[in-house]
Amino acid sequence: RQSNLASTLHNLDGRSYGSLKQIRGRYTFGPVTVFIDRVQADPFASPSKVRVRVDRADAKFPLDLTTDRADRIAAADYLLRAGNEVLAKLDQRALILGRPGQEILERTNILIDDAGFEARLLVNLPARGRRILGHQAADILTRDLPDFAERLFLFDRWSDAPAGSGGNTHAPSAKGLADHVQLHRDQLELRSHLGEAGLIGFVGNGAILPRKSGDSDLPMKSSDAVVFTSPPELEHTVELSSGRTVAGMGIPRGVTVIVGGGYHGKSTILRALERGVYPHIAGDGREWVIGDPTATSIRAEDGRAVTGDDISAFINNLPSGSDTRFFSTTNASGSTSQAANLVEAIEAGANTLLIDEDTSATNFMIRDERMRALIPAEREPITPFVDRVRPLLTEQGVSTVLVAGGSSAFFEVADHVIALDAYVPKEVTDQAHELVGITAADLETAPTGSDPDTGSDSPAAHAFAAAPRVPTAKALRPAAKTKTARAKGSDRIQFGRDFIDLIAIAQLVDTQQASGVAEALEYLAEIFDGRTSLTEALAEVEDMLDAEGLDGITGHRDHPGHLTRPRRQEIAAALNRYRGLSLER
Ligand code: ADP
Ligand code: MG
Structure with a gap:
């Protein structure tokens, strides 16, 4: 439909808001097609939905950056950040493209397909009271929206100004796009290399792990942060096919324990690994923190509901008599919630678990000798994680990275111990093993079958391999039709x-x-x-x-x-x- 949207909107000025509905449809502005898909019913309803599209023939983006699936994710991520910058330039606040965080992720905001480039926006169509502000609406939809699409999607018009300082948004530039796509390629290549090299996590030298504040995902100012440097024993150097060389600390498959004094940066490393399941943008500080994409952070979460989890590897003989092979509760305790989180993560395909003492239930993690002596095994429902972490590895192939500054209990089961000293990591595995009188070879031969300690009938072997859970047909379909x-x-x-x-x-x-x-x-x-x-x-x-x-x-x-x-x-x-x-x- 080639109708005149602008004159329609001018004519609607002052009319009641409901009559805006008629502008739904498709309009052409030179190389830009505008789709008005959904028009809000009143000024306070959720915003209207519009799309703008430019065909490939007009957009003229380099094919080598916008064809491969992974490249399209990175290019769309770039266009989203650039699009926000274009909107800021136009000073048009009614148009909302969506603000990305620090990650390069697949999103719907920008679509790149074989035919062209499309931006999906939300727009609050202006009103005074319940009357349409038609002239303003015309400016937004027929002037700024097509202008936005041309500035963002007509590659020929991009400036070649150098990319910005690596912030969250940036003006569109050809070099910026190429760098962004290449960074993403390199990150994916490094990730697949890690898998082949038997590493579950990698922290590049020079990384800035701490964030600006507890409520910000932006990097700490580099003048304040201690830049990451790998201990020599764990250092890996990877040459990528782009010619880039990345060196940093590799965390091997197995059980890795991070120790160190309070406030020495233990949780900060773990949190970076947690987010290392996603690639990060240039300038984030975590560009080369890359890990097993299935890694899952496990914490205590008392009060959560649990439905039919087999937590019997960790919890048995509850005083309530509950069956812990099909455990349900509306109000889990610290330890049962952490056990549930763990078995659910494995069910969802996690090959690496990330656990921080700060957010763990102590009785789920460890039990010391005196407590084992005082409370007989049959009176203690919990088999602590320290007794299960190696069977998890040997039987399920699940690695663990664990922060434990308060107890040496995990030294005996750790393949690697990393100590943080004023944010600088050191490899201290041999010292830690010596303290508990073992050698690395002992870990290979340690028995991993049933646990003599608990005296219960819960051999480790079967307990992780829980029966598949099958939701009922109506599990997510209750009676009410409003079920969205x-x-x-x-x-x-x-x-x-x-x-x-x-x-x-x-x-x-x-x-x-x-x-x-x-x-x-x-x-x-x-x-x-x-x-x-x-x-x-x-x-x-x-x-x-x-x-x-x-x-x-x-x-x-x-x-x-x-x-x-x-x-x-x-x-x-x-x-x-x-x-x-x-x-x-
Ligand atoms: P821990 O878990 O060892 O007690 P945290 O990881 O919580 O310590 O870090 C303590 C504080 O130090 C936090 O405010 C964090 O932002 C800061 N911090 C962490 N790593 C660094 C670093 N490499 N450089 C500067 N500050 C850091
Ligand atoms: Mg901590």
């Missing part, structure tokens, strides 16, 4: 009348990703049929996302909203916290 999942900030998803609490899910990055999780839950609702296991369903969601992208999961054919792709671990984490979850038995 919607993120409320990054901490909660509203699901029908219920809320799912996401606050303890450390690797969920922002509201957009929570929205991605919400869409995934709706998609899971369609898969659950009383026969498909949770693991199978998660794999199906992932296949779907790989094949059709985030747009596909929403079922929308036009504007999908602003979503970021979540990992399967975070989808599972949200599902497992849903208080209405029901399972087949």
Whole structure:
């Protein structure tokens, strides 16, 4: 439709807001196509949804940066950051493109496909009271919106000004785009190299791990931060095919314990590894902190609901008589919640666990000799993690990185001990082993079968290999038809009348990703049929996302909203916290 949007909007000036509905449709402005997909019903409703699109033939982006799937993710990430800068230049605050964090992630805000380039925006259409401000609306939709699309998507018009100082947004530049895509390629190549080299984590020399503040994900000023340097014993140097060489600390598969005095930077390293499942933008300080993409942070989370988890590897003979091979509660304790988080992470495919003493239940982690003497094994339901961390490795192939500054209990089970001294890591494995009278060879031969200590009938061997959990067909489909999942900030998803609490899910990055999780839950609702296991369903969601992208999961054919792709671990984490979850038995 080539109708005149501008004159329609001018004519609507002063009319009642509801009549804006008629502007839905598709309009052409030179090389830019504007789609008005959804028009808000009133000025206070959620914003209207618009898209702008430019064909490849007009956009003229270099094909080698915008063809491969991974390259498209990085290029779209670049365009999103550049798009925010363009909007700032236009000084047009009614148009919302969505603000990315420090990660390079797959998102819906910018779409690159074979045919062209598309930006998805939200727009608050202006009103005075309940009257349309038609002239202003015309400026936004027929002047600034096409202008935005031309500045962002017509590559010929990009300046060749040097890329900015590596902030969160930047004016579009050809070199900036090429660098961004190349950084992402290098990060992915390093990640696949780590897997082959038997490493589960990598922290590059020169990295800046601490953040600006407890509520900011931006880097600490480099004049204040102690730059990361690998201990020589753990240093790896990787030559990437781009010609770039990256050196840093490699954390091998196995059990790694991080020790050191309080405030010496232990949690900061662990948190960087936690976020190392996502690639970071240039200037973040964590560009070369790259880890096992399945790594999952495990913490205590008392009060959470648990549905049908097999936590018997850790907890048995509860005084309540509950069956811990199918454990459900509406109010988990510190230790049972941590056990549940752990077995759920493994069910969701985690090959590496990240655990910080600061957020762990002590009785879940360790039990000392005197306590073992005082409380007979059959009166203590918990087999502490220190007794399970090696079977997890040898039987399940699951590695652990653990921060423990307060106890030497893990020395006996650690393949590597790293000590932080004023933020500088040192390799102290031999000293730690000597202190507890073992050698590395003892770890190879240590028995890993049932635990004589607990005296219970819970041999380690079977307990991790829990029976698959199968959600019922109506697990995510209660009676109310209004059953839609919607993120409320990054901490909660509203699901029908219920809320799912996401606050303890450390690797969920922002509201957009929570929205991605919400869409995934709706998609899971369609898969659950009383026969498909949770693991199978998660794999199906992932296949779907790989094949059709985030747009596909929403079922929308036009504007999908602003979503970021979540990992399967975070989808599972949200599902497992849903208080209405029901399972087949
Ligand atoms: P720990 O867990 O060992 O007690 P944290 O990791 O919580 O210590 O760090 C303590 C403080 O030191 C935090 O405020 C953190 O931002 C800061 N910090 C951590 N690493 C560095 C570093 N490399 N350079 C400067 N400050 C740092
Ligand atoms: Mg700490």
